[in-house]
Structures are given as structure tokens and as C-alpha cells.
Amino acid sequence: MTLKDLKPGQTGIIESLGKPSTLRKRIIDMGLTIGTEIKVIKLAPLGDPIEIKVRGYQLSLRLNEASEIYVRLIS
Amino acid sequence: MKKTIALVGNPNCGKSTVFNILTGSNQYVGNWPGVTVEKKSGHIRKSKLDLSVVDLPGIYSLATSTLEEVITREFIESDEVDLIVNILDASNLERNLFLTLQLMEIGKPMIVALNMMDVLRAHKDELNIEHLSQHLGIDMIEIVASKEQGISTLIEAMEKDHVPVQILPIYRPKIQKLINKVKEGLHIKVSPTLHAIRFIEEGISAALGHEKKPLDLSPLNAMVEESLRDETLDRDMIISDEKYRFITELSSHVLKRNMSQEKTLTHRIDAVVTHRILAFPIFLGVMWIVFMLAFGPFGATLKGYFELLIQFVIDQVASLLTMIDVSPWVYGLVIDGLLGGVGSVLGFLPEITILFIVLSILEDTGYMARAAFIMDRILRRFGLSGKSFIPMIIGFGCTVPALMATRTLENEKDRRLTMMIIPFMSCSARFPIYAVFAAALFTNNQALVVYTMYIMGILVAILSGIFLKRFVTQGSVSSFIMELPEYHRPTLRNLILHTWDKVKGFIIKAGTVLLLASLIIYMMSTYTFDLQPALEQVDSMIGSIGTFIAPIFKPLGFGDWKSSIALLVGFIAKEAVVSTLGVLHGVGDSAVNGTAALVEPIRAAYTPLAGFAFMTFTLLYLPCIAAFATLKREMNSWKWTFITVGYQTGVAYLLALLIYQGGKMMGF
Numbered sequence: 001m002t003l004k005d006l007k008p009g010q011t012g013i014i015e016s017l018g019k020p021s022t023l024r025k026r027i028i029d030m031g032l033t034i035g036t037e038i039k040v041i042k043l044a045p046l047g048d049p050i051e052i053k054v055r056g057y058q059l060s061l062r063l064n065e066a067s068e069i070y071v072r073l074i075s
Numbered sequence: 076m077k078k079t080i081a082l083v084g085n086p087n088c089g090k091s092t093v094f095n096i097l098t099g100s101n102q103y104v105g106n107w108p109g110v111t112v113e114k115k116s117g118h119i120r121k122s123k124l125d126l127s128v129v130d131l132p133g134i135y136s137l138a139t140s141t142l143e144e145v146i147t148r149e150f151i152e153s154d155e156v157d158l159i160v161n162i163l164d165a166s167n168l169e170r171n172l173f174l175t176l177q178l179m180e181i182g183k184p185m186i187v188a189l190n191m192m193d194v195l196r197a198h199k200d201e202l203n204i205e206h207l208s209q210h211l212g213i214d215m216i217e218i219v220a221s222k223e224q225g226i227s228t229l230i231e232a233m234e235k236d237h238v239p240v241q242i243l244p245i246y247r248p249k250i251q252k253l254i255n256k257v258k259e260g261l262h263i264k265v266s267p268t269l270h271a272i273r274f275i276e277e278g279i280s281a282a283l284g285h286e287k288k289p290l291d292l293s294p295l296n297a298m299v300e301e302s303l304r305d306e307t308l309d310r311d312m313i314i315s316d317e318k319y320r321f322i323t324e325l326s327s328h329v330l331k332r333n334m335s336q337e338k339t340l341t342h343r344i345d346a347v348v349t350h351r352i353l354a355f356p357i358f359l360g361v362m363w364i365v366f367m368l369a370f371g372p373f374g375a376t377l378k379g380y381f382e383l384l385i386q387f388v389i390d391q392v393a394s395l396l397t398m399i400d401v402s403p404w405v406y407g408l409v410i411d412g413l414l415g416g417v418g419s420v421l422g423f424l425p426e427i428t429i430l431f432i433v434l435s436i437l438e439d440t441g442y443m444a445r446a447a448f449i450m451d452r453i454l455r456r457f458g459l460s461g462k463s464f465i466p467m468i469i470g471f472g473c474t475v476p477a478l479m480a481t482r483t484l485e486n487e488k489d490r491r492l493t494m495m496i497i498p499f500m501s502c503s504a505r506f507p508i509y510a511v512f513a514a515a516l517f518t519n520n521q522a523l524v525v526y527t528m529y530i531m532g533i534l535v536a537i538l539s540g541i542f543l544k545r546f547v548t549q550g551s552v553s554s555f556i557m558e559l560p561e562y563h564r565p566t567l568r569n570l571i572l573h574t575w576d577k578v579k580g581f582i583i584k585a586g587t588v589l590l591l592a593s594l595i596i597y598m599m600s601t602y603t604f605d606l607q608p609a610l611e612q613v614d615s616m617i618g619s620i621g622t623f624i625a626p627i628f629k630p631l632g633f634g635d636w637k638s639s640i641a642l643l644v645g646f647i648a649k650e651a652v653v654s655t656l657g658v659l660h661g662v663g664d665s666a667v668n669g670t671a672a673l674v675e676p677i678r679a680a681y682t683p684l685a686g687f688a689f690m691t692f693t694l695l696y697l698p699c700i701a702a703f704a705t706l707k708r709e710m711n712s713w714k715w716t717f718i719t720v721g722y723q724t725g726v727a728y729l730l731a732l733l734i735y736q737g738g739k740m741m742g743f
């Protein structure tokens with residue numbers, strides 16, 4: 001499953017990250033590395049983008065970016 | 076001894092606040108990631124030494140290739156920089172430490188200022204600074220920039236001499252060995268470790284810049300590929316991954332996180348502000364408050380007092396001139412030319428000041444990022460991004476900083492489209508035009524007409540987005556990775572410095588460009604081309620030019636020469652449209668200055684419909700020269716700059732034509 005499939009309040013662990021791209025590099029350098037815990041806080045009022053919590057800070061990204069982040073649901 | 080210090084840190088780490096305290100100079104501070112895009116420098120006031128500080132853009136990493144990162148990397152690698160001061164948001168330790176580790180790999184003298192220790196404590200987290208400092212082998216100073224705590228200690232640390240930092244062996248032995256091998260293979264003297272890592276991550280395409288002779292790097296690249304063949308991660312991920320492993324490990328030793336589920340203030344505010352149902356009403360309410368404060372009764376009252384003051388000054392000067400018995404032409408030049416023109420624009424200073432204060436508060440608190448978050452979905456439909464939103468809002472203040480704020484959009488095409496529509500957001504310089512025309516021609520519906528102008532600008536911007544996206548952003552995939560920073564109370568110093576910076580620009584413009592323009596227009600409107608005093612204004616130089624181009628605007632309803640001149644002069648500065656009309660209609664020495672004095676002449680010269688068409692045209696037509704120059708600089712293309720201003724002027728002409736001719740047909 002991907003980050004896109006997580007519901008608000010759910011936490012997952014990053015298992016892999018799409019294809020090489022400058023975008024992926026940016027995401028990694030902001031701390032979204034393999035094995036990192038990631039929690040979905042909420043969806044924007046119109047359902048996209050989403051707000052997540054990672055390494056203690058809040059980040060927003062679009063659903064199509066979230067669909068490149070493969071996660072394992074832990075709670 | 077002169078020493079240059081580079082301030083480097085993540086966006087929202089409080090770097091600009093530190094810079095403001097250190098230098099007392101003017102610096103735009105935002106909570107929206109990446110607002111600090113210019114290289115700002117200043118001198119530390121409270122130091123006996125000659126310390127100059129450079130404030131660099133807020134960045135998350137040195138390893139990718141956004142404009143800000145390249146600027147930062149190239150600057151701190153250069154010989155110019157003697158000391159790196161890394162401002163680190165202690166309440167966001169792990170992600171901030173990533174940049175710290177990269178900065179250390181440059182191998183220059185460096186110290187860390189741990190900022191936002193108060194936020195960390197408010198979260199009830201505990202950080203062992205001594206351990207952190209020991210582990211990294213780097214001096215750390217605890218500060219709370221928003222409360223100006225720890226700054227003198229920081230300055231003392233900056234004054235000291237520092238040895239280059241020791242680059243830590245944070246990687247697995249295998250990776251460490253590989254880095255050393257690549258270092259040897261590359262032979263780059265300036266920050267070899269950083270360059271070796273870039274080469275490992277990006278291969279031959281890494282812009283290494285510093286080699287003297289072009290080496291054939293493919294054997295080295297093959298060696299890297301070979302040694303990483305059994306790795307599970309791609310080569311561009313390994314180094315970052317290992318850095319974060321080190322950080323996670325380190326942070327588990329030095330940081331004790333408060334694990335209780337207690338909601339932070341930011342969470343509680345966000346629960347309301349980005350709420351599924353409440354978000355948009357709140358957003359509209361905030362926008363309404365912004366405009367009510369600036370242009371509503373409060374602003375108008377302040378403006379009234381300010382105009383009385385201006386009138387008082389003009390009266391004093393007038394009686395002084397009468398007393399010393401100057402010749403009539405000097406009197407006319409000073410009172411009608413200089414003070415009349417500049418005065419009618421300066422009257423808007425209170426309203427513009429309020430607008431900038433409010434925008435600055437929204438930015439500094441962190442609300443702007445939330446606005447981008449809730450608006451992204453809508454704006455995407457118009458070919459824009461949620462990040463286009465903040466520049467567009469700044470555009471209501473001034474087009475120039477708005478264009479510069481688009482640098483936070485990573486996608487070049489998104490950015491171009493945003494820049495193409497920003498000038499449609501009605502900047503504060505255009506407000507005087509609407510105010511004067513609405514007062515004269517729509518006495519009972521002034522506010523409504525002014526709002527209509529703003530709404531029309533927004534609508535044209537949106538429709539342009541839909542129309543232009545097919546040509547400008549076609550086929551590109553944009554992204555929206557944006558930090559939602561903690562809410563902060565804006566500091567008074569930042570607020571004052573930021574607003575003063577903008578207001579100063581406005582005053583300087585009034586005192587220089589507008590003054591000169593008023594003078595020239597006055598001279599040109601009182602003399603003929605033969606340098607004889609013109610009996611009738613229409614015979615004057617300006618009258619002749621105006622009469623010549625006026626027919627172009629005849630189908631739009633304002634084919635008189637005074638309008639044409641005002642529009643031409645508007646290219647120098649939009650405020651000059653009003654000051655020019657003021658000079659041309661000779662209102663300088665009238666009993667009431669500013670808006671009120673222009674009411675009668677405007678009523679005589681325009682029908683309400685023609686006036687409305689004129690306002691529409693000034694709203695949309697080519698931006699002022701400062702915006703034009705910024706557009707060129709930011710787009711870095713003459714072609715796109717001319718397409719943009721050509722498009723704007725075309726739209727302005729068409730819409731004004733449509734309004735005037737359509738209105739006439741409907742019998743207005």
C-alpha cells in the first residue's frame with residue numbers, strides 16, 4: 001500500500017520510494033527515508049493535498065506524490 | 076580584521092530574525108518555506124570587530140539543485156566566507172541536523188546556534204546540548220531569537236577564531252572508503268568531501284565546477300557503480316539514508332521526546348483553521364479583514380488625518396513662497412508641480428502601511444502556508460499551485476516582491492505562469508486611481524466599485540490561468556511539498572523592519588521618481604515645444620503628445636489627451652496616474668488636497684461608464700517599470716517578459732473596449 005491509502009490518524013513505515021527523480025531526492029533529504037514512521041494528520045478540505053507528520057514536523061504533499069511512497073501500516 | 080559570516084539554516088528556523096537582531100537592517104521574514112531568497116548582508120552592530128553577516132536562503136539540503144541551494148552552496152564554499160553559523164531549529168531537531176551534517180562536510184569553521192529552545196521546552200522535550208555538541212564536535216549556542224535571548228553569547232562566539240570542523244565518519248566503513256576513493260579520483264581542493272558525495276549521488280552529471288582540466292570521469296563512475304552494486308538502495312539515496320540513520324541514532328541519545336498525546340497549540344489552531352468545513356469561511360473572513368483594515372473605515376480615517384497634515388505642509392510652503400515674493404512660475408512649479416503631484420500620492424501612505432502590516436502578520440504567523448494548503452486543489456485547476464497563492468496575495472501589496480516570492484515554486488513552468496498573472500492582482504499603487512474615480516463618479520457606491528476592481532483582477536487572473544496553462548505549463552508535472560511550520564507570534568522587530576522596508580520604498584518612490592515625473596509633467600504641460608508658455612494646456616508639449624495618441628483610447632471612452640498622458644506616465648509608477656491627473660487638472664493649490672480636489676475635474680472629463688473603463692484599463696495594462704524590470708530578471712527571458720506585458724495590455728484594451736462599447740449599447 002502507499003501513503004495515499006492511509007487514513008487520517010493512521011501510521012505507517014516507509015518501505016520504498018518510487019523511481020529516482022529530483023522530487024524523490026527532495027523527499028528523502030527532508031527526512032522521509034526508508035524505515036521512517038509517517039502519520040497522516042488530515043486531508044485538506046477538498047481531499048487533496050494531505051498533511052502528514054514525520055520526524056516531529058508537519059509536511060503537506062499531494063495525493064499523487066503520496067502514491068509514490070510505499071508504506072506498511074502499523075496502527 | 077574583517078570577517079565574513081554566513082547564516083545558513085532550514086526555512087522557518089528563525090534565521091532572518093537572528094539576522095535582523097544582529098544587523099538591525101531590513102529583512103523580509105516569512106513563515107512560508109523559502110521566502111528569504113535574496114542574499115542580504117549587514118554588519119553586526121554590537122561587535123567591536125568588523126563582522127559582516129550574509130543571510131542565505133532557507134534550505135533543507137545542499138544536495139539537490141534548486142536555485143536557493145546552488146546560491147548557498149557556491150557562496151559558502153567560496154573563500155569569501157570565514158565562518159558558517161548554522162541556525163538550527165531545536166524543536167525540529169532531526170531534519171535540521173541533516174543540513175548541519177552536510178554543512179560540516181564543507182570542512183570550514185562552523186558553529187551552531189540552537190534556536191527555538193522555548194518551543195522545545197513548551198513541547199516538554201528535553202535536549203542534552205552538551206552531548207549533542209560533543210558528539211558532533213562543534214560549538215553550540217543556545218538562543219531564543221524571538222525573545223532576543225542568547226544573542227550576545229552568539230556574537231562573542233562569532234568574534235572568536237575557529238578551526239575548520241572535523242568531518243565525522245558517520246557512514247558505514249564501506250561507504251566511507253568509497254567517499255575517500257572518489258575524493259582522490261576527483262582532485263577537487265574546495266570541499267572535497269561534499270563534491271565526492273555529489274559525484275556518488277549524481278554520477279558524471281554532477282555539476283562539480285571546480286576542476287581545472289576536464290578529467291575523464293567515466294572510470295571513476297564505473298568504480299562507484301561497481302562498489303554499490305549489491306546495495307538495496309539507489310545511489311542517490313544511500314548517503315542521505317545513512318545520514319538520517321546517524322541522526323536517528325544521535326537523537327535517541329540526546330533528545331528525550333515528550334510522548335504524551337497532548338495536543339500542541341499548532342495542532343489546536345490547525346484543527347479549526349484547516350477544518351473540513353470551517354477552513355474556507357475562515358479564509359474568506361481573514362481576507363475580508365485584511366481589506367477592511369486597509370481600505371475600510373479605519374484606513375480611510377487615518378488617511379483623512381494624513382491628508383490634513385499634507386495640506387497643512389502645502390499651505391505653509393505656499394504662504395512662505397508668497398511671503399518671500401517668488402515669481403508666479405516658481406510658485407506654480409513648487410505648489411502645483413511638486414507638492415500637488417507628490418501630495419496626492421502620499422495621501423495613500425496610511426492605507427498602504429496597514430496593508431503591508433497585515434500581510435506581514437499573516438506571513439510571519441504561518442497562516443499563509445495553511446492558506447496554500449487549503450487552496451492548492453482549487454488553484455491547480457487554473458494551472459497554478461497552492462504555492463502560487465502567497466505570491467498572489469503579496470501582489471495586492473506590490474507586484475515586485477510578489478514576483479520574487481514565486482521563487483518558492485520549484486517547477487519552472489508553474490512559476491512562469493504564476494508570474495504572468497500576478498500583475499493582475501491589483502497592487503496598492505493602483506488603489507489611489509480607483510479611490511479617486513469612485514469618489515468622483517460613483518459617490519454612492521464607492522466601496523462597491525473599488526471591490527469590483529479587485530474582484531475583476533482576480534477573475535481575469537483565474538481565467539488567464541485556464542487560458543494560458545495550455546501554452547505555458549503543458550505537459551509538466553508540478554509538485555507540492557510544503558512544510559506546515561509551527562505557528563509563531565510575529566516579533567515586533569520583524570514586523571516593523573519588514574513594513575518599514577516596504578513603506579520606505581513607497582516614500583522613496585514618491586520623493587524621487589514621482590517627484591521628477593511631476594516636475595517634468597508640470598514643465599511639459601506649461602510650455603510648448605517652442606519653449607513658450609502655453610496659453611492653453613492643450614497647446615503645451617504634453618498636450619500635443621497626448622492629442623497625438625489619444626485616438627487609440629477613443630473607442631474605450633477616454634480619448635482625451637489628459638488620460639493618455641496619465642496612462643503613459645503610469646508606466647513609471649502607477650501612483651503617477653493620479654498625480655499626473657492632479658497636475659494636468661491643476662489641483663495643487665486648491666483648498667482641499669488629494670482625492671477631493673480631483674473630484675470635480677474628473678466628473679467633468681469622464682462619464683461614469685468611461686471612468687469605469689479607464690479604471691479597468693489601469694487595473695490590467697502593462698505593469699510599472701519596476702515590475703517590468705523584476706519580471707525580466709525573474710523570468711530571465713525577454714521573450715516571456717514581452718509576451719507577459721503584451722498579453723496584459725491586450726487584455727486591458729479588450730476588456731475596457733468591451734465594457735465601454737457594451738455599456739453604451741445597454742444605454743449606460
